[in-house]
Amino acid sequence: MPRMATMPREEWKTFGSVFDRFTEKQVQSLISKGVIDGLIGPLSMGKEATVFTAQAGEKTVIVKIYRLSTCDFNKMYGFIRTDPRFPKLNRQRRKVVFAWAQREFRNLLKAREAGARVPTPITHLFNVLVMDLVGGESAAQKLKIALPTHPEEFISDLIAQMRKLYKAGLVHGDLSPFNILNHDEKPVIIDMSQSTTLDDPNAKEYLARDIKNIAAFATKVGVALTVEELEKKVKA
Ligand SMILES: Nc1ncnc2c1ncn2[C@@H]1O[C@H](COP(=O)(O)OP(=O)(O)O)[C@@H](O)[C@H]1O
Ligand SMILES: [Mg+2]
Structure with a gap:
């Protein structure tokens, strides 16, 4: 896949409800750690998360950002509360959103290990999840x-x-x-x-x-x- 131009940090703010100060810092941290070179652009805006494509060396990857503010928190809490892997989770909004990203990472990893065809997870950091992009020239x-x-x-x-x-x-x-x-x-x-x-x-x-x-x-x-x-x- 050709290298794509990445968005300057000032442009992230255009995606208002995704980028609070905290989330900006996490994406910046992924860049400093060399996990990604930068965000390319948004691919999907869903109910709980916004999905971006990002450049990572010669690869394009997926960065899924769970919103900290405008999410259906009660619904999210309801879905994760009964998962035996998260026994100590209480109703703290941030912690629930972080657990949500962590849970997707763990599930993808477990599914991968079982040989199921899912995107390979790369890393997660609080409310941000990075995974392989499924597709060739563009997302499938x-x-x-x-x-x-x-x-x-x-x-x-x-x-x-x-x-x-x-x-x-x-x-x-x-x-x-x-x-x-x-x-x-x-x-x-x-x-x-x-x-x-x-x-x-x-x-x-x-x-x-x-x-x-x-x-x-x-x-x-x-x-x-x-x-x-x-x-x-x-x-x-
Ligand atoms: N790994 C991936 N490779 C390619 N496209 C993806 C990938 N992950 C997500 N997408 C795209 O982003 C959309 C939203 O991602 P999804 O994980 O389903 O989040 P949501 O919770 O918003 O539905 C998907 O429908 C798909 O089009
Ligand atoms: Mg979906």
């Missing part, structure tokens, strides 16, 4: 937009990815065509901040929802698959 598109050319193969690969997560004791928790990228006709699962372990009391409910979403998508692209069939395959 969401499955929602980039429908598979060979649905049968794509869905069977996606089921294999789901099975790997399940075997590793992970439940994605927000699995849908919005959080799966179509990279050269192969599924790459992203957005694992909500992912939890199978011993989370809510894990069953999240898994059931993930399975329902993917069964519906499969049917939509012409691959007949019931919720029961998919569940059996994921847990096989």
